[in-house]
Amino acid sequence: MAxxxxxxxxxxxxxxxxxxxxxxxxxxxxxxxxxxxxxxxAIVAAPRAAVLTATGVELLxxxxxxxxxxxxxxxxxxxxxxxxxxxxxxxxxxxxxxxLAGAWWRTRATTPxxxxxTAVPVSVFACAAVYYAFILNYTATATYNxxxxxxxxxxxxxxxxDRLRAAAAVIPITALGIAGGAAFITFLNxxxxx
Numbered sequence: 001m002a003x004x005x006x007x008x009x010x011x012x013x014x015x016x017x018x019x020x021x022x023x024x025x026x027x028x029x030x031x032x033x034x035x036x037x038x039x040x041x042a043i044v045a046a047p048r049a050a051v052l053t054a055t056g057v058e059l060l061x062x063x064x065x066x067x068x069x070x071x072x073x074x075x076x077x078x079x080x081x082x083x084x085x086x087x088x089x090x091x092x093x094x095x096x097x098x099x100l101a102g103a104w105w106r107t108r109a110t111t112p113x114x115x116x117x118t119a120v121p122v123s124v125f126a127c128a129a130v131y132y133a134f135i136l137n138y139t140a141t142a143t144y145n146x147x148x149x150x151x152x153x154x155x156x157x158x159x160x161x162d163r164l165r166a167a168a169a170v171i172p173i174t175a176l177g178i179a180g181g182a183a184f185i186t187f188l189n190x191x192x193x194x
Contacts, residue, residue, distance in 0.1 A: 003043050004056030011036045011057060012064025016072075025141045030090070030181070031128040031148070033061060034098045038121050041102020054099025058091035082191040090184055098124075108158060111165065118156045119169035125149035126170060127177040 011033065018027035026032060040057045041050035066084065097120065103109075104117035126149045133142035153170065157163040 001053075001056065003040055004053050004060055007036055007040055008057040008060025009064045011061035012066070013068050015061070016065050016068040016074075025132070025138065026144060029128055029145075030094070031124045031145060033058065033091075034094050034124045035121060036061065037095050037098035038102040038105070040095075041099035041104075042106040043102075044099075045103050045106045047100055047103045050103035051096050051099040054102065055092055055095025057099075058095040059088065062087055062091055083188065086188045086191040089187075105156065112169070114157075114162055115165040115169045116173070118153070118162065118166035119173045121156065122149050122152045122166065122170050123173040123177050125152065126174045127181055130174075130178060131181065 015027045015032070018024055036057050037054035040054040044050040044053045062084070101117040101120040104113045108114060109117060125145045129142045129145035129149060131142075132138040132145060149170075153163065153167060157166050
């Protein structure tokens with residue numbers, strides 16, 4: 001629980017603060033948030049505890065973000081109600097997936113878990129790059145996300161053979177992420193009435 005609080009509270013407050021800067025698109029991105037869940041999983045390491053901790057990080061991050069928004073008087077940013085519940089559902093899913101990936105990565109799980117654990121964070125940044133490039137036409141933000149994906153692929157795997165296996169896993173996981181992301185955006189739009 002301490003790890004969830006130590007990461008979750010700053011996640012929301014930092015995201016809110018960075019939204020007031022040119023780094024707003026980077027900080028208020030599912031990829032950025034997912035990495036906090038991955039980090040929680042890597043810190044805790046035991047798979048069940050990692051999933052619970054990472055889910056706590058994501059949910060506390062939301063609470064912290066909404067609290068910061070309200071305390072600073074930015075009510076127009078704090079779309080509550082069904083939209084907040086939608087983000088909560090996303091936080092639950094991200095905590096489970098990225099917490100487990102972080103635990104598998106930290107413990108150097110056996111094949112194919114290690115490759116999946118490495119490919120999951122790479123893929124979330126690849127998905128973000130595709131979204132920013134082709135949906136929003138934000139070339140600079142897309143380039144940043146693609147660069148982060150490549151850096152993660154270069155540095156997360158412990159050995160070259162693991163890197164090659166992770167690279168092979170990135171393609172189907174990214175495709176799954178794009179489909180899941182499109183479904184989630186549709187869900188959020190329906191929840192917000194847009």
